Amino acid sequence: MPLEWEQVNVDAADAAALGRWWAEALGWVVVNDSADEYEIRPEKDRLPGLLFVPVPEGKTVKNRLHLDFRPDDRDAEVARLLTLGARHADVGQTGQEPWVTLADPEGNEFCVLGPRHS
Incomplete structure (x- = not known):
């Protein structure tokens, strides 16, 4: 099934x-x-x-599950989401990742990925 x-x-x-x-x-x-x-x-x-x-209850720790999104233009999409009310989130990234970690208005983390490499 x-x-x-x-x-x-x-x-x-x-x-x-x-x-x-x-x-x-x-x-x-x-x-x-x-x-x-x-x-x-x-x-x-x-x-x-x-x-x-x-x-x-409110959110207290980093999500154990999060969503990843791959737009055509990562930077433009990050800017759009920030304008809507998302904010940058620190989940321990090193700063060299090809993605940007954001949080929605209630603090749920998600990632906006960079271009897919062939």
């Missing part, structure tokens, strides 16, 4: 606000905006999605 990847769950202090931020950052659509969860997907019927759920 094969598994289908449905979504990644993201704990959030404000699930709707964080979900809206990621929808704008990724250009995705909202498929569920209820009081107990906020879900976005690349398209209405396309998986996987991101499901934001409210939790009472």
